[in-house]
Amino acid sequence: MTAVRMIVCCKQVPDPEAPPESFRINPELNRIVLPPGVSAVIDPYAERALEAALRVKDDQGGTITVLSLGTNLLPDVVIKPLSMGADELILLDDEAFAGGDSWSTAYALSMAIKKVGDYDLIFCGRQASDWDAGQVGPGIAEMLGLPLVTIARKITVGNGKATVEKVTDDGYEVVEVSLPALVTVSNEVGEPRYPTIKGIMGARKKEPVIWKPDDIGAESSWIGAAGCRTKLLKLFQPVHEGKCEIIEGDSPGEAIANLVAKLKEARIV
DSSP states (O other): OOOEEEEEEOOEEEOTTSOGGGOEEETTTTEEEOOTTOOEEEOHHHHHHHHHHHHHHHHHOEEEEEEEEESSOOHHHHTHHHHHTOSEEEEEEOGGGTTOOHHHHHHHHHHHHHHHOOOSEEEEESSOTTTOOOOHHHHHHHHHTOOEEEEEEEEEEETTEEEEEEEETTEEEEEEEESSEEEEEOGGGOOOOOOOHHHHHHHHTSOOEEEOGGGGTOOGGGSGGGGOSSOOOOOOOOOOOOOOOOOOOSSHHHHHHHHHHHHHHTTOO
16 A cells, blocks of 8 residues: 555643643633643643554554644644654644634634645544543544544554554444544553654754635634534533531440431431
8 A cells, every 4th residue: 555644633732730720710701711830732632643643654654744723822832743753734823713612623624634635544532631522523524524433542554444443332343444534543542652852853843834714715604713513601610518517425325326316317317
């Protein structure tokens, strides 16, 4: 088979290792407020999607184009896929893409993939660590009319087909799909490789390609917040409260009796 042409969708997200209590909610805007000091990273699920593509490249040869959509994307963050071994980085970086949902994001990425042109495999993480929706990958496949395999742990390519080990509740099943196709990758694929010094230095010499909505022929009313097909009614942090009551008594036996009385009063026993 000729070299495999691959596209990997990588998202910049707040560091999921940041303490949950450091996040705050803006109730008026229904948005997460990031505190100072929380850095941005490439989504860990997307890194595993890239690792799956790199393994195909190691085995079959080929090229990997990385797509990343967002606003104010940080150069030191988004070039990481290049330092890991990807060949090209395309950024959809524009305010018009802000505030989108899974549908409008999948639409913008699918339009960018159409502009990229020829490809054999598209990889996405099984979900993104910020919203955990897991809808963008399947959405891209639907919009491009591609076969889809989700939650993959291993992908091999040959004879115009991909053989995918798909994770199930009981283990995994083996699925064969004709190319081109889209695969979402699970954690079970294994740890992504570390960038090498050579890779880091090479990545800094490559200039990312920047595409605006007009560059991909996107309908303005279908991208970002304008293109949302869902409405977030309320975003909130659950409040966990604990109450402690000391049951007293003149003797251990009396304390136990008082405890049983309290439990009966609360209809627990």
